[in-house]
Amino acid sequence: MRKKIVAGNWKMNKNLQEGITLAQEVEKMASGVSGEVELIIAPPFIHLTEVKKLLGRVKLGAQNCASEASGAFTGEVSAAMLASAGVQYVIIGHSERRSYYGETNSIINKKVRLALENNLHPIFCCGEVLSEREKGAHFDVVRKQVEEGLFTLSSEEFSKVIIAYEPVWAIGTGVNATPAQAQEMHQYIRSLIAGKYGETAANNTSILYGGSCKPSNAGELFANPDVDGGLIGGASLKADDFIGIAKAF
Numbered sequence: 001m002r003k004k005i006v007a008g009n010w011k012m013n014k015n016l017q018e019g020i021t022l023a024q025e026v027e028k029m030a031s032g033v034s035g036e037v038e039l040i041i042a043p044p045f046i047h048l049t050e051v052k053k054l055l056g057r058v059k060l061g062a063q064n065c066a067s068e069a070s071g072a073f074t075g076e077v078s079a080a081m082l083a084s085a086g087v088q089y090v091i092i093g094h095s096e097r098r099s100y101y102g103e104t105n106s107i108i109n110k111k112v113r114l115a116l117e118n119n120l121h122p123i124f125c126c127g128e129v130l131s132e133r134e135k136g137a138h139f140d141v142v143r144k145q146v147e148e149g150l151f152t153l154s155s156e157e158f159s160k161v162i163i164a165y166e167p168v169w170a171i172g173t174g175v176n177a178t179p180a181q182a183q184e185m186h187q188y189i190r191s192l193i194a195g196k197y198g199e200t201a202a203n204n205t206s207i208l209y210g211g212s213c214k215p216s217n218a219g220e221l222f223a224n225p226d227v228d229g230g231l232i233g234g235a236s237l238k239a240d241d242f243i244g245i246a247k248a249f
């Protein structure tokens with residue numbers, strides 16, 4: 001059975017001291033969240049080793065990893081390095097990486113493979129921009145991202161993957177997808193998985209929603225049968241809001 005997950009993507013926010021404080025608050029408040037809900041925080045790279053020492057109930061994620069295993073790639077952080085620092089999850093293919101850093105589906109696929117080789121769970125992001133939705137291309141865009149990013153994996157590898165549907169027009173805009181829009185796309189993604197890996201694999205895959213998710217709308221989004229939780233940006237920067245979302249199931 002698939003897990004319920006609420007993951008916080010801090011993006012490029014919080015200096016180290018602020019990050020430590022936020023992680024401490026989240027860990028403390030996490031005791032009030034149902035044990036059925038997996039909680040993950042993904043701080044910036046530089047925070048990871050310090051934050052790791054503070055966490056127990058809450059799991060640790062990174063926001064990215066390199067598309068190469070090691071070597072002369074100045075400024076990059078490898079999946080193996082993340083694993084060695086006690087990281088368990090890694091966000092891959094976020095729309096900000098795709099649009100600002102030119103990450104293609106094939107680069108993202110390499111990152112997913114390296115994450116899996118290092119026993120990290122990829123949190124694979126997909127989602128359309130507004131113009132694609134307006135012309136009715138959103139299903140095709142997401143299908144291509146999922147097929148090219150993930151569908152080279154074996155069933156065994158795929159079973160470690162978490163998917164996050166994040167419509168780009170909903171990220172940081174205050175305009176979330178409606179519960180019906182989220183459900184429709186999540187159901188579609190699950191049908192793609194069923195077609196490739198079978199019904200059981202599809203039923204066991206956690207598909208998270210991301211994009212302006214907050215305590216006031218999380219309940220109606222998570223109530224949908226194919227929405228298994230959230231990938232939270234802005235609202236993960238306040239422990240109260242993040243935990244409020246996790247309590248919305």
Ligand code: 13P
Binds near residue numbers: 094170173174231234
């Ligand atoms: P917001 O929750 O700030 O819209 O960001 C969503 C996101 O991009 C999480 O990865």
